[in-house]
Amino acid sequence: MPDQESELTVLERAENAAASAAIDPAMETPASASEESGGPVPISSEQANRSEFEQLKAERDQLLDRIARLQAEFENARKRAEREKIEFRDYATGSVVEQFLPVLDNFELALKSTASAEQLRSGVELIVKQMEEILRQMQVLPIPTVGAEFDPRVHEALGTVERDDIPDQHVAEEIRRGYRLRERLLRPALVRVASNPKQVSE
Numbered sequence: 040m041p042d043q044e045s046e047l048t049v050l051e052r053a054e055n056a057a058a059s060a061a062i063d064p065a066m067e068t069p070a071s072a073s074e075e076s077g078g079p080v081p082i083s084s085e086q087a088n089r090s091e092f093e094q095l096k097a098e099r100d101q102l103l104d105r106i107a108r109l110q111a112e113f114e115n116a117r118k119r120a121e122r123e124k125i126e127f128r129d130y131a132t133g134s135v136v137e138q139f140l141p142v143l144d145n146f147e148l149a150l151k152s153t154a155s156a157e158q159l160r161s162g163v164e165l166i167v168k169q170m171e172e173i174l175r176q177m178q179v180l181p182i183p184t185v186g187a188e189f190d191p192r193v194h195e196a197l198g199t200v201e202r203d204d205i206p207d208q209h210v211a212e213e214i215r216r217g218y219r220l221r222e223r224l225l226r227p228a229l230v231r232v233a234s235n236p237k238q239v240s241e
Contacts, residue, residue, distance in 0.1 A: 138173050142166060174218070182217035182228045184210045193217060195227040199234040207235035 210230045217228030
C-alpha cells in the first residue's frame with residue numbers, strides 16, 4: 040500500500056506541474072499581447088472620430104468668437120461714423136448761422152427804427168449787401184440773368200416778352216434770383232425770356 044500511495048503522489052505532482060506550465064491563449068493580457076507583437080495597441084475608430092469631432096468643435100468655437108468680435112468692431116465703427124457725421128453737420132450749420140446772426144440783428148434794429156421810409160429803404164439795402172457779402176465768402180454766387188443767353192440748366196422760364204433791345208432767346212427779366220454753390224446749382228433763376236421780332240423775321 041505505501042508504494043501505491045507514493046506513486047499516486049508522484050503522478051499528482053506531475054499533473055499539477057504540467058497544468059501550471061501550460062499557457063492558455065485566451066488568458067493573455069493586452070500588455071503581454073502588445074509586448075509579443077512589439078507595437079502599440081491600435082486606436083479604435085470611435086476614439087479617432089471623437090478626436091476629430093473635438094478638433095472641429097474647437098475650430099468652430101474660434102470662428103464664432105472671431106465673427107462676434109468683427110461684428111462688434113463693425114457696429115462700433117458704424118456708430119462712430121454716424122456720430123462724426125452728426126457732429127460735422129452741427130458744426131457746419133453752426134458756422135453758417137453764426138455768420139448770419141449780425142444780419143438778423145440789423146433786421147431787428149430796422150424793425151424797431153422810427154426813421155422815414157427812405158431811410159428804412161437805405162438800411163435794408165445795406166443789409167442785403169451784407170448778406171450778399173456773406174454768401175460770396177461762402178462761395179454762393181448768383182446766377183447771371185438779364186442780358187445772358189437763356190440756359191435751361193440754370194434758368195427756369197416763366198414766359199416770354201417781346202423786346203427789340205435784347206437778343207432773341209436771352210433773359211429779359213429776373214423774377215427770382217438763382218444761386219449756385221461753386222459748380223452745384225442750389226436753385227434755378229426764374230426769368231422771362233426775350234422774343235425779338237426783328238431777329239425772328241430775319
